[in-house]
Amino acid sequence: MTALIIYDSKYGATRQYAEWLSTALHTPVMKSKEVTSAMIEKADLLLLGTPVYYGKFRLAKWLKKYEPELRLKKMIFFIVGGTSDSEEIERNKSVKVSIPNSLLLQSEIYFLKGRLIHSQLSFADRLMMKMAGMRLKDPGKKKAMNTDLDGVSPEELKPVENAFDAFKTRVVAQPLSKIL
Ligand SMILES: Cc1cc2nc3c(=O)[nH]c(=O)nc-3n(C[C@H](O)[C@H](O)[C@H](O)COP(=O)(O)O)c2cc1C
Numbered sequence: 001m002t003a004l005i006i007y008d009s010k011y012g013a014t015r016q017y018a019e020w021l022s023t024a025l026h027t028p029v030m031k032s033k034e035v036t037s038a039m040i041e042k043a044d045l046l047l048l049g050t051p052v053y054y055g056k057f058r059l060a061k062w063l064k065k066y067e068p069e070l071r072l073k074k075m076i077f078f079i080v081g082g083t084s085d086s087e088e089i090e091r092n093k094s095v096k097v098s099i100p101n102s103l104l105l106q107s108e109i110y111f112l113k114g115r116l117i118h119s120q121l122s123f124a125d126r127l128m129m130k131m132a133g134m135r136l137k138d139p140g141k142k143k144a145m146n147t148d149l150d151g152v153s154p155e156e157l158k159p160v161e162n163a164f165d166a167f168k169t170r171v172v173a174q175p176l177s178k179i180l
Pocket of ligand 1: 008009010011012013014015051052053054055056080081082083113114115116121125126128129
């Protein structure tokens with residue numbers, strides 16, 4: 001089975017997850033910008049990592065560009081962001097606006113905790129965060145918007161690693177089931 005990890009990252013959280021996965025699964029890892037159509041075509045399984053910015057995956061444009069090549073591929077997404085498990089509506093919305101419908105059926109999607117350190121943000125991102133915080137009425141949400149967040153941990157990757165193992169087992173088991 002040929003697998004490839006592809007990711008995009010602005011501040012390094014998704015890159016860190018992609019590198020941990022690469023080591024744990026003994027699978028090559030590449031930045032989305034370096035990937036070619038031929039590489040996608042060769043892979044049986046793609047593990048796709050992206051952060052969420054302004055409600056949309058950073059990989060959204062890339063997914064649209066390579067939609068024809070991705071159509072018949074099995075994909076496991078690891079989505080890195082600031083939402084918690086209770087924010088299912090926001091998460092589902094980001095999936096809907098980022099993954100083309102034709103790719104949803106063969107995709108498994110896992111949300112992982114991200115990292116947001118205000119002092120490390122670009123001026124533009126810091127400004128956007130401030131403005132978004134000012135628009136919020138809920139004092140709890142307002143405070144959360146201005147607080148640093150770091151949930152990045154190898155433990156977060158367990159469901160992704162399990163999904164990889166399950167796919168590998170299915171692919172390897174297939175010829176045997178045909179014989180029987
Ligand atoms: C300007 C800005 C906008 C963001 N928008 C969202 C968002 O809409 N949803 C979300 O879950 N996380 C959002 N985040 C949090 C990032 O997804 C999180 O910091 C992530 O870990 C960044 O990953 P990266 O370091 O790989 O770029 C935002 C962060 C910034 C700085």
